[in-house]
Amino acid sequence: MKVEVEPDKCIASGQCVLIAGSVFDQNEDDGIVVLLGSEVTGGEEDAVLSAARVCPARAIHVLDGQR
Template sequence: MKVRVEEDRCCGAGQCVLLAPQVFDQRDDDGIVVLLDGTPPEAEHEAVREAVSVCPAAAIHVDGDG
């Protein structure tokens, strides 16, 4: 799994951080997503997929599933 984020689309809702804190964080100054791990371990894949599905700005993308 390869994770990408579009910082310019992010609205700072923070759902990704709540669902997958090992993969996502937020900048302190404006709340914009920070990708911590672009190739997370398999144990994080389900949480990342959920983060993609709930992101209100559609700012998170996943390429591949393995």
């Protein structure tokens, strides 16, 4: 599964980091999302899909492997 983020849309709510901290982080200066890796495997897929669903800014996009 591939994932992308739109930092310009991010409102720094941090939900993605709480749900999938191995894939997402936040910039220390402003809290904006930082993608730690665009390729997501196995056990991380469900968490990334959940993070994309709960993102209030819709700044996370799953490009393939959607369920």
